[in-house]
Amino acid sequence: MENNLVIGIDIGGTNTKFGIVNSSGEVLQRGSIKTKNHPEVDTFIDELYLAVLPSIEFAGGIDMIKGIGIGAPNGNYYKGTIEHAPNLEWKGIIPMAAMIREKFSLPTFLTNDANAAAIGEMIYGVAKGMKDFILITLGTGVGSGIVCNGKMVYGHDGFAGELGHTIIIPDGRYHPGTGLHGSLEMYASATGVAMTAKEILLARPDSTSLLRDYKEEEITSRVVYECAMKNDVISKEVYNYTGKILGRALANFAMFSSPEAIILFGGLIKAGDLIFTPTIQAFENNLIPIYKNKIKIIPSKLFDSDAAILGASALVWDQD
Amino acid sequence: MENNLVIGIDIGGTNTKFGIVNSSGEVLQRGSIKTKNHPEVDTFIDELYLAVLPSIEFAGGIDMIKGIGIGAPNGNYYKGTIEHAPNLEWKGIIPMAAMIREKFSLPTFLTNDANAAAIGEMIYGVAKGMKDFILITLGTGVGSGIVCNGKMVYGHDGFAGELGHTIIIPDGRYHPGTGLHGSLEMYASATGVAMTAKEILLARPDSTSLLRDYKEEEITSRVVYECAMKNDVISKEVYNYTGKILGRALANFAMFSSPEAIILFGGLIKAGDLIFTPTIQAFENNLIPIYKNKIKIIPSKLFDSDAAILGASALVWDQD
Numbered sequence: 001m002e003n004n005l006v007i008g009i010d011i012g013g014t015n016t017k018f019g020i021v022n023s024s025g026e027v028l029q030r031g032s033i034k035t036k037n038h039p040e041v042d043t044f045i046d047e048l049y050l051a052v053l054p055s056i057e058f059a060g061g062i063d064m065i066k067g068i069g070i071g072a073p074n075g076n077y078y079k080g081t082i083e084h085a086p087n088l089e090w091k092g093i094i095p096m097a098a099m100i101r102e103k104f105s106l107p108t109f110l111t112n113d114a115n116a117a118a119i120g121e122m123i124y125g126v127a128k129g130m131k132d133f134i135l136i137t138l139g140t141g142v143g144s145g146i147v148c149n150g151k152m153v154y155g156h157d158g159f160a161g162e163l164g165h166t167i168i169i170p171d172g173r174y175h176p177g178t179g180l181h182g183s184l185e186m187y188a189s190a191t192g193v194a195m196t197a198k199e200i201l202l203a204r205p206d207s208t209s210l211l212r213d214y215k216e217e218e219i220t221s222r223v224v225y226e227c228a229m230k231n232d233v234i235s236k237e238v239y240n241y242t243g244k245i246l247g248r249a250l251a252n253f254a255m256f257s258s259p260e261a262i263i264l265f266g267g268l269i270k271a272g273d274l275i276f277t278p279t280i281q282a283f284e285n286n287l288i289p290i291y292k293n294k295i296k297i298i299p300s301k302l303f304d305s306d307a308a309i310l311g312a313s314a315l316v317w318d319q320d
Numbered sequence: 321m322e323n324n325l326v327i328g329i330d331i332g333g334t335n336t337k338f339g340i341v342n343s344s345g346e347v348l349q350r351g352s353i354k355t356k357n358h359p360e361v362d363t364f365i366d367e368l369y370l371a372v373l374p375s376i377e378f379a380g381g382i383d384m385i386k387g388i389g390i391g392a393p394n395g396n397y398y399k400g401t402i403e404h405a406p407n408l409e410w411k412g413i414i415p416m417a418a419m420i421r422e423k424f425s426l427p428t429f430l431t432n433d434a435n436a437a438a439i440g441e442m443i444y445g446v447a448k449g450m451k452d453f454i455l456i457t458l459g460t461g462v463g464s465g466i467v468c469n470g471k472m473v474y475g476h477d478g479f480a481g482e483l484g485h486t487i488i489i490p491d492g493r494y495h496p497g498t499g500l501h502g503s504l505e506m507y508a509s510a511t512g513v514a515m516t517a518k519e520i521l522l523a524r525p526d527s528t529s530l531l532r533d534y535k536e537e538e539i540t541s542r543v544v545y546e547c548a549m550k551n552d553v554i555s556k557e558v559y560n561y562t563g564k565i566l567g568r569a570l571a572n573f574a575m576f577s578s579p580e581a582i583i584l585f586g587g588l589i590k591a592g593d594l595i596f597t598p599t600i601q602a603f604e605n606n607l608i609p610i611y612k613n614k615i616k617i618i619p620s621k622l623f624d625s626d627a628a629i630l631g632a633s634a635l636v637w638d639q640d
Contacts, residue, residue, distance in 0.1 A: 160577050
């Protein structure tokens with residue numbers, strides 16, 4: 001069968017991962033190159049091409065490939081560009097989709113990582129068959145991908161869905177990257193979890209906690225997770241606080257687009273009930289009656305090392 | 321030309337207005353009946369039919385009419401129902417679209433008032449040609465209609481777009497209708513403006529203000545407007561405060577769907593620059609760079625007594 005495979009490429013600050021994916025979401029071939037080795041985008045494209053080529057041959061040649069999907073930070077779907085991505089070395093506006101399209105002679109589509117994850121859920125994951133849902137990525141930062149009426153919401157300019165930057169606590173924590181105060185990202189990200197832990201430790205000098213065995217700079221969201229798993233009261237309180245803020249933000253998002261589900265994706269959801277329980281409680285408490293008890297808050301199904309490749313690859317199927 | 325007219329019906333708590341509208345948005349015939357006179361919905365439908373009939377005859381008969389659009393509080397587009405509308409006498413779930421469709425033998429569509437207003441702007445008003453915009457109604461309450469990818473966002477259940485109920489100040493003013501604290505509606509509505517005025521007067525017992533000529537219960541958003549027009553400092557501060565909160569909320573909405581424009585509609589926008597200037601300033605201040613200086617905040621063009629009828633009627637054209 002011709003044309004039934006797609007290539008997914010996930011461009012990250014350190015590594016760029018790629019894979020050949022079939023329509024069931026199986027990654028048949030995978031590989032990666034170091035993004036960081038290429039201060040110039042041209043040599044990046046050259047190395048990427050050489051790295052992907054054997055996988056294309058293995059798959060039966062270029063005629064077997066329907067197209068290429070790319071997930072990238074600050075990716076613009078309409079223009080196929082990466083624009084001013086703070087964690088990439090390439091400055092300004094990079095016409096990445098056009099460059100890849102030319103090099104590979106394949107239809108090529110690009111969007112940001114969180115949108116790619118949302119499309120991945122819609123094509124292969126828990127959002128299969130859903131027409132209205134929101135995906136929130138809870139990683140180093142907080143990103144989002146929104147689907148309404150069965151279509152990705154890209155907005156007027158291709159940059160829709162920056163829910164991590166919405167203000168959830170006016171005059172709250174300062175975000176050094178944006179200059180704004182109180183953005184969701186400063187609370188519901190790995191960074192935010194570590195900050196919350198330090199704040200609580202400081203506010204309760206007399207309380208005991210496993211977290212006190214660590215130096216301040218050693219307290220990360222992973223450490224909080226490990227301590228919470230050992231039943232540390234303050235670490236569990238960190239999750240309660242995080243869930244309370246996150247749930248309230250999700251309620252605001254739900255009253256925007258009335259989704260069937262909100263899908264949580266990324267490192268934070270490893271904590272399972274520790275984060276889901278307070279999040280769902282705050283979510284329900286902040287909804288008006290017409291929305292109560294009908295919007296699911298569920299973990300991503302693509303939550304593993306292939307998720308980013310799958311998300312990017314799904315962009316190609318989403319063109320149909 | 322057959323089939324080039326539509327009927328718009330706006331169901332309100334006190335009055336129900338209707339009109340025959342052409343594709344340019346001209347209301348050719350109009351009329352109204354008292355919603356309040358009908359504790360039973362059946363007699364309401366009967367009176368409405370009798371009231372609209374002469375307009376249909378005047379328009380050249382039923383064959384000239386393409387369909388009926390209805391705007392109603394708590395209207396559900398998918399089901400054509402009015403569900404638990406607090407300001408209507410009919411309790412529970414009313415299958416209004418089906419009842420009107422049967423009575424008039426015409427295709428009939430129903431949505432809530434704010435969605436109808438958004439469709440009105442898209443078909444006849446300032447949003448003509450826009451594919452991504454948000455309309456916010458600033459009246460007794462705060463409502464919204466959202467268009468993404470050229471389509472109304474109804475959400476999974478038909479109830480999307482309750483942005484007036486999003487929490488903008490955690491633990492802020494109590495909303496007696498929803499039990500939530502800090503909803504946008506408690507600040508950016510007529511009610512909210514009056515509350516803000518009273519709060520400022522109380523907080524500054526020594527300041528002079530024209531507002532002090534009124535008893536507390538006499539201070540309404542209209543009084544604040546009149547005093548602001550007479551250059552009353554505290555009244556102008558009320559608008560600054562309202563704009564600051566509203567602008568921040570609009571920034572959150574913009575980071576959701578990245579619209580081309582946000583359209584403001586309703587009583588509050590009569591204040592013109594008094595409300596637009598602080599709103600736009602707070603809006604821009606709370607956006608991340610990729611959104612700055614490119615999203616318009618503009619007043620509705622349908623802001624007159626026909627707006628609700630036009631919005632409802634536009635639902636029919638939007639089916640094409």
